[in-house]
Amino acid sequence: MTTRDEMAIAADTAGRDPAGGIDPVAARSAARRHDRAHVLHPWTAHAAFDPVVVAGAQGAHFWSEDGRRWLDFSSQLVNVNVGHQHPRLIAAIRAQAETLCTVAPYHANAATSEAARLIAEVAPGDLDKVFFTNGGAEAIENAIRMARLHTGRHKVLSTYRSYHGATAAAIAATGDPRRWPSEPHAAPGFVHFWGPYPYRSAFHSDSEGQECERALAHLADTIAFEGPHTIAAVLLETVVGANGILAPPDGYLRGVRRLCDDHGIAMIADEVMTGFGRCGEWFAIDRWRVAPDLIAFAKGVNSGYVPLGGVIVSERIAEGFAARPYPGGLTYSGHPLACAAAVACIGIYREEGILERVRHLGEAVIGPALREIQARHRSVGDVRGLGMFWAIELVRDRASREPLVPFNAAGAANLPMAELAAECKRRGLWPFTFSNRLHVVPPLTIGEQDLREGLAIIDEALAVADRHAGG
Structure with a gap:
């Protein structure tokens, strides 16, 4: 027979009282203790870390188990674009779960193909194919791989004020100090340069026009001294995110596009944070009417309700994988639950204006x-x-x-x-x-x-x- 002590231990572990109901005190205690005992949080020194135990969220607010409530001005990690617990997103995930929870990526399914169609429909230029990943860092990894395979070159240029993810190539491409602990890199071939930042100009500019001109001259010099024939891609956050929310001066992205075209270099737009409405466009790059060769996306595609990212691929790069296989893949590429959420999320963007x-x-x-x-x-x-x-x-x-x-x-x-x-x-x-x-x-x-x-x-x-x- 179960003793009272054993019942109490079971209740503490499950967050329930012995009578079968939810015991919020026990749940709170268990969640915090088990987190501290077993969860390794990203970018965190754990000795003094005291995380908030989140109990729920709705719209633009979330709250903790102990009753504290916050207006979410972070969108968590700039990903909950349509707010917390949007009923249409929840309904779409539930309906998909009742139909098909998961399937291998070598099959086709309705949710994944419809998500790809809708994403391609809103992408600029001739970007018409979608390679799905689980998130933004994997999207960057695969965009870089595609650019290298397409050009037959190995170098990738990216800015110092950038963050592209914490996987091997993505962290090597990152310019900010989060890169340092991962050096020396297992992924070689990354070169950093200065992008435009009028408030703290690296070029001693006194206007946005001058900043644009000098930043493009600096990039042209970097390409020249690295050897254009060695450069596979220029990788840019369309609007720099965590490193300052730096919108490029008018003319800069068009100038980058021109430099890439002149030297046969692929242009990769990192739209992981800025894509799907964050800047008032489907993709921030639409504001400047420039079409890159590859777009990396994640976050806002389905507001993070289920992990999803991907690469939108231009026709000329996708053609390279018509007769030869693309040498990359993920078990959960095009996951039906994530893609069903993306279909619903794109619908929300459209129908709610x-x-x-x-x-x-x-x-x-x-x-x-x-x-x-x-x-x-x-x-x-x-x-x-x-x-x-x-x-x-x-x-x-x-x-x-x-x-x-x-x-x-x-x-x-x-x-x-x-x-x-x-x-x-x-x-x-x-x-x-x-x-x-x-x-x-x-x-x-x-x-x-x-x-x-x-x-x-x-x-x-x-x-x-x-x-x-x-x-």
Whole structure:
């Protein structure tokens, strides 16, 4: 017969009380303890890590087991584009699960083929084939492989201010300090260059036009000195994401396209974070009317409800795999549950007018509010962005533009940003912070009232950063 102690242990493990109901205290205790005992979280030193135990979410909010509630201004990892628990997405996943949960990628199925058709339909230029992956890093890996196979070359150029993922080639292509612990790389052939960044120009430019011209000249020189005949691809985040939300100056992407065409180099657009409405377009590159050879996507394709990513491939590159097999694959490529979610998500973007709404809110609400915030706070050096993709760059001094925290700050050096993030959370907003920046990246479906409330919380919380700023 089961003893009372054994029943209590079982209840603690399962998160249920001995009578069969849910015991929230036990569930909370068990989830936290088992997480600390068994889960290795990404990019985390575990000794002092104390994760929030998330109990649920709805729309633009999520909440913890202990009753705390936050307005999600991070979209988790800039992926929950249509908000939490969208009923149409949930219904699509449920219906697909009742029909076909999984199938090997060498078969065809309705969900995967329809997702591919819809993605190709909204892609620019002649990008008409889709290779599905489980996420963004794998999409980058395969885009690089395709470019190398297509050109017969090995080098890949990418910018210093970039993040492309944590797998072998993706982390080698990454320019920011997350690359360093993975060096020396098992994946060779990666070269970094400086992209445009008018606020902190590497080219001493005094206008966006000059920044564009000089950045393109720098890339042309890099190509020349690396040897055009050795370069397979130029890989760019269309709008740089975690490293600053840096929209390229008008003319820059067209100039990159021209350089690639002149030298037979494939152009890869990393749209993992910016694709599917985040910038008010299906793909951010549409804003500049440029068609790359390959687009890597993930995140917003189905708002992260089921892991999914992929590469959209131009006709001329896809032709190379008509008579010879593409030498790559994944067990879960084109997973039916993930693709059914993508079909539903694209339907939501269209039927709820998400792209138009994002453009309107970016221009009429977020941009004006952030410019007013900049005028009120001495710690705000720059605000920039488009759609629902904005950054507040924080400084100690506006004249010198000294960052609020040093490059790659950690520990005590990062205290001002840690304090700012904590203050946002205390006031009920979950922020996305990176380096000396606070990013404004809420779900694309957020209500205007919630959006204004979140911006007001940021306005109030910036008093914390102002204490560290001198002018």
